[in-house]
Amino acid sequence: MQESQQNIQRYEEYEIDLRELLRTLMKNRVKIVLITSLITIGAVIYAYMTPKTYQVKAIIKIGEYKLANANANDNANAKVVIANASELSKELEILFIDILKNDKDREAKIDLLKKQKNFLEISAVGSSNKVASSELKKVIDYVQGNHKKILDDVKNLREAQAQQIEGKLTLLKNKTLPALLDKINRYKKDITIYETNFLDVQSNLKKIKEINPTLATIQINEQRYLADMLIKLKDSLEGFENEKNNIEVVQIEKYEEELNALKVLMKPYNYKNSEVIGNIMTNDYPIAPKKKLIVVVAFVTGLILSIFIVFFMEFIKGFKEEEKEA
Template structure:
């Protein structure tokens, strides 16, 4: 019986507290609306006057070289993970927004650049891709130069055998093997076995800016303003009630 009375009393107290809270909110609704409006209007002004940022994206396929006739011997011109880190370090002062590997793919890197206009973002991204392609072309040229040097060395040996400067048993067999190696090396540096680093598709841009995010800014400002204004109202009500108690 006593327990039921305590529960009833507690319920009535909670009901009274909720009524008091509601009365406080209604009494100060103009203050709440004013504070919320000021913060929201400030956010709107910021959202529509802040500098706009535009985005350009590109997906780059890292080149590779096949050095085995059976197709099993392949290596990329640069390890994609190392490439991502290298570009991030290289452009640390004027870094693109994001450089990352494309998920569930092999040798694809996505580069995203932000700038004050689509034209500037596209230009900056094109510079990054062009510089990357030049770096990888140098790797290909060095590889070709090494293979060509080997070919010239083998040709020189073959010519000596053909001219009869070197004669021994089995020289014809060695001459044939040298010719076979020369053909294999020529095949390794053919365009069929060398894939240069290239841009997949075109650099993509949007007609709209990606920053500032107007709707998000205004929504967050409105919610924040509402919460702060309610907190302010209850805080001031608490101070005023304490003052009254002190006077009494």
């Protein structure tokens, strides 16, 4: 029974307190409306006076060039990406964000860099789409300009390699091979002469063997000399012919294959500079200020603040009355 009376008493006290709060709010409703309205109107003025900020975006695909040699079947489609997306992102962040962040005269700035494998998303903000796009274009031009230099270096290197191979082919075809053919022809003639002399000595040896043994001995020595020379000449001839075959079948063919492979790699379609995927993306509406959000937040803040001020003033007022009564 006692607990029930206590609960009723607490409820009555709570009801009284709630009524007092409502009376306070109703009594000061003009102040609440006034404060809330002032803050809200201030927010509206701020939202409409603040310069608009537009954002534009572009997705860049990092360029590449073909690496594989025509003979490298396993890597027939191997390609080299010009730059690492992460490293490129850091470079652009330093050049276009960190270094320029204190430049107060800039109408636009690079806002964000996102990297994903061989792609890079760049966004810029400015007072208009045109200004922001112009700032973004600077970054794109920088990337494409640097990457074009890299591609040009690769092309120049391959052109130099092609010229070097062409020089080797010219040397082999116009100097080394003709000189080798002259040697082979001379050796063939020498072998023919030595073979004729050998047969003559052999024929004479049969005739004079019994007639003049001393002369026969000289002829035998000469025959041996001719036989040794024939062996040496034929060995040398065989070496020259092997060298000639190696040049014609192996070296020239190898250099021609390398040259053809380089010429294929030097075709324009094997080089691709960094490029923007699609077009630069713009938005008809600014990203800032967010007028509706600012007004709503200001209204809620103003309402809460005005209620707090009213209750605080009532608290001070009540505190002073208690001091007077005391």
